[in-house]
Amino acid sequence: MGVRVLHVISEMGTGGAEALVAGMAGAGERYGWESAVASGGGHRADALRVPHFEVPVARRRAGGVVRAAKATRTAYRAFRPDVVVAHNVGASAVARLAMAPLRRAPLMTVFHGVSATDHGSAVRVLRRTSDTVVAVASSTADRLRAAGLDEVVVIRNAVFPAPPRVDRSTVRSALGLSDDVPVALCLARMEPQKRHDVLLDAWAALGGRDAVLLLAGDGSLRPDLERRARDLGVADRVRFLGNRSDVADLLAAVDLTVLTSDWEGMPIAVLESLAAGVPVVATDVDGVAEALADGGGVVVPRGEPTAVADALRALLSNADTRAAVAVAGTEHDGHTLMKSYDELLRTMVDGGRR
Structure with a gap:
């Protein structure tokens, strides 16, 4: 069964969260996903082979959040996802606001991390916006739990390495x-x-x-x-x-x-x-x-x-x-990551929200 997945992220330039979105969107077809990305753009957005919807960067300002939410709402209506995956806390707030007047799809937030002083405020936002929170490392999940978020799923980050083009x-x-x-x-x-x-x-x-x-x-x-x-x-x-x-x-x-x-x-x-x-x-x-x-x-x-x-x-x-x-780790592979996300997303789509 296919599942339509809309990734929401602030930008698609240089950064770990951006690399993960690009990798998941690119690999999703092999797992029956129809993927799209809503973001402020960047070089990784230019390289996507899935639909991309332009969204102005919110930059933690109230007016910026409202503008980003309106653009995300347009993307949501156009793509009609079965599940929305927001990357980080700000994107989670934007995605939830975007869906507020509509029939809402389940919302997953992938939490990539914040500074030590910001975990309390992050948890307050995540409680109000997200159906499922995924932490990208066990230590990150521990910090969220210590700040009061009981339900956290751990899916360790991975990479989708491309071979070098030249020597x-x-x-x-x-x-x-x-x-x-x-x-x-x-x-x-x-x-x-x-x-x-x-x-x-x-x-x-x-x-x-x-x-x-x-x-x-x-x-x-x-x-x-x-x-x-x-x-x-x-x-x-x-x-x-x-x-x-x-x-x-x-x-x-x-x-x-x-x-x-x-x-x-x-x-x-x-x-x-x-x-x-x-x-x-x-x-x-x-x-x-x-x-x-x-x-x-x-x-x-x-x-x-x-x-x-x-x-x-x-x-x-x-x-x-x-x-x-230089002993390369073997457990951070993209296939293991995608299998874990696929199982979790399908559980959410089927109504088993966590």
């Missing part, structure tokens, strides 16, 4: 990098949560190495981070790549990835690295520690540039150490 040397040549230079990659939006400042401080602490740091992603902090790189004297060893749609190619070209976030759900950037066999240096926060529990990377304390620098130094200086660390 390591070709990618490096395009980036102006020689084959033998050590290269680290950070895949993250340039927003406060991701703590690029810690990463840049750590990169400066490496000293006069010839290693290069690639920063793939964009955001409100980019000008400040570019200034910080100059002030730290590492601007010649840091490349700001902006938003990229060639993550698989970049992963084929680098020696490790690094993520210095203050908090995470189950970060897709880490899972993409594991799937590609690229070792990870990442901060010891919720989903990161969970993703790396069986190997694949080095976990470091949050907010400590010296610890990050030490881990980077150990891996960048020794190929054998990198190979030993």
Whole structure:
């Protein structure tokens, strides 16, 4: 039996939630889904092979939420979904408001995570909007339960890896990098949560190495981070790549990835690295520690540039150490994730709301 699934998300640019939506929408046909996405657009929206409905980004303003809800209502009426899947709390509020005057489909919220201080307010919204809440990591679910949300389903995030289109040397040549230079990659939006400042401080602490740091992603902090790189004297060893749609190619070209976030759900950037066999240096926060529990990377304390620098130094200086660390996780595969979502969505459609 087919099921019509409308994903609602703020934007479809760079980010873990956006990558999950793109992967689920693309894989859904094999599970009998007819999928569509309602979002503010972005490079992942441009690459979708399912219908996309343009929705203005709400940006947590009352007027913005109302405009987003009106556009989502238009998408809802046009697509007529059997179930709506909202990604994160804001999208859940928009989707519920959009359906308010209509015959309402079941609403699932996929909770990708918020900062530690925001779990209480997130739970209050989720109680009023969602029929089912899915957490992308066990640690994320534990935080929601501690904040008072009793019913939480855990479906651990996964990736739908695409093979690189070109080889390591070709990618490096395009980036102006020689084959033998050590290269680290950070895949993250340039927003406060991701703590690029810690990463840049750590990169400066490496000293006069010839290693290069690639920063793939964009955001409100980019000008400040570019200034910080100059002030730290590492601007010649840091490349700001902006938003990229060639993550698989970049992963084929680098020696490790690094993520210095203050908090995470189950970060897709880490899972993409594991799937590609690229070792990870990442901060010891919720989903990161969970993703790396069986190997694949080095976990470091949050907010400590010296610890990050030490881990980077150990891996960048020794190929054998990198190979030993790069034990890819096997449980974060897209098929397992899709089977879990398919079962849950069909239960909701059939009237068994949780």
